[in-house]
Amino acid sequence: QRPRNFPPGPRRFPLFGNLLQLSLANPMKDFERLSKQYGKVFSFFIGSKPAVVLTGVESIKEALVNKAGDFSGRPHDLLISHVTENKGVIMANYGPSWKDHRRFALMTLRNFGLGKQSMEQRILGEVSHITTCLEKSIGKSMSPQTLFHKASSNIICSILLGVRNDYEDSFLESIISIFIENAKMANGPWAMIYDTFPMLRCLPLPFRRAFRNAVILKKMANNMISEHKKTRTPGEPRDFIDCYLDELEKRGDDGSFHESQLVMYILDLQIAGTETTSNTLLTAFLYLATHPDVQERCQQEIDEVLQDNNCPSFEDRHKMPYVQAVIHESQRVGDIVPLSVFHSTVTDTELMGYNIPKGTLIIPNLSSTLSQENQWKFPHEFNPSNFLDDQGQFVKPEAFMPFSVGPRMCLGEGLARMELFLILVCLLQRFKFVWPEDAGEPDYTPVFGVTMSPRPYKMCVKLRKK
Numbered sequence: 001q002r003p004r005n006f007p008p009g010p011r012r013f014p015l016f017g018n019l020l021q022l023s024l025a026n027p028m029k030d031f032e033r034l035s036k037q038y039g040k041v042f043s044f045f046i047g048s049k050p051a052v053v054l055t056g057v058e059s060i061k062e063a064l065v066n067k068a069g070d071f072s073g074r075p076h077d078l079l080i081s082h083v084t085e086n087k088g089v090i091m092a093n094y095g096p097s098w099k100d101h102r103r104f105a106l107m108t109l110r111n112f113g114l115g116k117q118s119m120e121q122r123i124l125g126e127v128s129h130i131t132t133c134l135e136k137s138i139g140k141s142m143s144p145q146t147l148f149h150k151a152s153s154n155i156i157c158s159i160l161l162g163v164r165n166d167y168e169d170s171f172l173e174s175i176i177s178i179f180i181e182n183a184k185m186a187n188g189p190w191a192m193i194y195d196t197f198p199m200l201r202c203l204p205l206p207f208r209r210a211f212r213n214a215v216i217l218k219k220m221a222n223n224m225i226s227e228h229k230k231t232r233t234p235g236e237p238r239d240f241i242d243c244y245l246d247e248l249e250k251r252g253d254d255g256s257f258h259e260s261q262l263v264m265y266i267l268d269l270q271i272a273g274t275e276t277t278s279n280t281l282l283t284a285f286l287y288l289a290t291h292p293d294v295q296e297r298c299q300q301e302i303d304e305v306l307q308d309n310n311c312p313s314f315e316d317r318h319k320m321p322y323v324q325a326v327i328h329e330s331q332r333v334g335d336i337v338p339l340s341v342f343h344s345t346v347t348d349t350e351l352m353g354y355n356i357p358k359g360t361l362i363i364p365n366l367s368s369t370l371s372q373e374n375q376w377k378f379p380h381e382f383n384p385s386n387f388l389d390d391q392g393q394f395v396k397p398e399a400f401m402p403f404s405v406g407p408r409m410c411l412g413e414g415l416a417r418m419e420l421f422l423i424l425v426c427l428l429q430r431f432k433f434v435w436p437e438d439a440g441e442p443d444y445t446p447v448f449g450v451t452m453s454p455r456p457y458k459m460c461v462k463l464r465k466k
C-alpha cells in the first residue's frame with residue numbers, strides 16, 4: 001500500500017516493488033513514460049522502499065528550493081550510503097556537521113582563488129600538460145577520454161593534496177578507473193539489486209567491488225594525510241588537507257571535524273570533481289568536432305578577445321558570449337548528472353498537494369529540466385542559441401540546472417566553470433579538432449551512470465597557431 005495521499009505510480013509487486021518494470025541498466029526512458037502517465041511527481045518502489053521522482057523545473061524548485069528544509073536529507077539505506085558511510089559531504093546527513101563541512105570547503109576553495117598558487121594558475125598549469133600531450137598527436141586521431149579524466153583529476157588533486165601525476169603514471173590510471181567503476185555502479189543494476197534485497201547484501205556479488213574500491217581509495221587518502229602531517233607547517237597551508245588539519249587543531253576534539261571525516265571528504269571531492277568535469281569536456285569536444293561551424297565561431301571570438309595569442313583569464317568569459325553559450329549548451333545536452341544525487345525528506349511534508357513522509361527517497365530528475373519542452377528554444381538539438389538572446393548576449397534560462405538547486409547544489413560549481421572555460425578556450429585557441437573521415441556517423445547517445453559519459457570516440461588534432 002502507498003501511504004495516504006502519496007504521489008501516484010505503478011502497482012507495486014511483493015518483494016520486488018517495481019524493479020521488474022524498470023530497465024535496471026538505464027531507467028531514464030521509464031521515468032519519462034511514468035511521468036507522462038502519473039504526472040510531474042510520481043512514485044515507485046525499490047523493494048519495499050517508496051521513492052518519489054520529481055520531473056520538470058516546477059516540482060524540483062518547489063522541493064529543493066522552496067521547501068529546502070524538508071527535502072535536503074540524504075538516503076541511508078542504499079549502496080552508495082553504505083560505501084561512503086554517510087561521511088564526508090556528499091552523502092552526509094542534512095545537519096550541523098554537513099553545514100560546517102560545506103561552509104569550510106566553500107571558504108577554502110574561495111581562498112585558493114587568490115594568490116599565486118590560485119585555482120586559475122593551477123588550471124592553466126594543467127592546460128600546458130594537456131597541450132603538450134595534444135601536440136604529440138598533431139595530424140593523427142586520438143581518443144581524448146583518458147586525457148580529460150587525468151587532467152580533471154590532477155586539477156582537483158593539486159587543490160586537495162598539492163600533487164599532480166604524470167599522464168603516463170599507472171597509479172593515476174588505476175585511481176581513475178576506480179572512480180569510473182564506482183560512479184557507474186552507484187546507480188547501475190547491481191546497486192538496484194543491493195538496494196532492493198537487503199538479504200543479498202552479504203553475498204559475494206559484484207556490488208562488493210564498490211566496497212573493495214572504497215578501501216583502496218581510503219588507504220590512499222590516509223597515506224596522503226600521514227604524509228601531510230609529517231611535512232606541514234601549522235598556519236601555512238599548502239592545500240586543502242593542510243587547511244583541514246589547521247582547522248582540526250583550532251577546533252579540538254569536540255567539534256564535527258575529525259580525521260575520519262577528512263578521509264571521506266577528500267574522496268568525495270576527488271570523485272565529484274573528476275568524472276563530471278571531464279565528461280562535460282568530452283561532450284563539448286564531441287560536438288565541436290562534429291559541428292565545425294560552431295567551432296570556427298568560437299575560435300573567431302577567442303581570437304578577437306585574446307589578441308596576440310594571449311593566455312585567457314576567467315574574467316574574459318564576460319567578453320565571450322558565444323563561447324559561454326557553447327559551454328552551457330554542452331552541459332545541457334551532456335546531461336552529466338541526470339538524476340542528481342538522491343535526496344530524502346527529513347520530516348513529514350507535503351509537495352504539490354501530496355503527502356510525503358519523513359525518510360522518503362527523493363529522485364530529482366534534472367535531465368527532465370534540461371530538455372523540457374516549454375523551457376528551451378531548441379530542446380532536442382545541440383544549438384548554442386539556447387543560451388543567446390536576440391542581441392547575441394549570453395543568457396541562462398531558469399531550467400538550466402545541471403548543478404541542481406537549493407542548499408545541496410553542487411559545491412564545486414565555481415571550480416568546474418573555471419576549468420571548463422579555461423581548458424576549452426586554451427585548446428580552441430591553439431588547435432583545430434576534426435571528426436575523422438573513417439569514424440562514420442557520430443553516436444551522441446551517452447552511457448548511463450551517476451555521471452553520464454559520451455561513448456568513447458576519436459578526433460583528429462590539427463595545429464592552428466604556434
Ligand code: HEM
Nearest residue numbers: 090272273276277337340341403404408409410411412416
Ligand atoms: C560540470 C561539473 C559538475 C557537475 C555537472 C556537478 C553536478 C552536481 C550535482 C547535480 C550535484 C547534486 C546536488 C544535489 O544533491 O542536489 C553535485 C553535488 C556535489 N558536487 Fe558537483 N558537479 C560538478 C563538478 C564538481 C566539482 C569540480 C566538485 C569538486 C570540487 C564537485 C563537488 C560536489 C560536492 C561536494 C557535492 C555534494 C554537495 C552537498 O551534498 O552538499 N562537483 N554536483
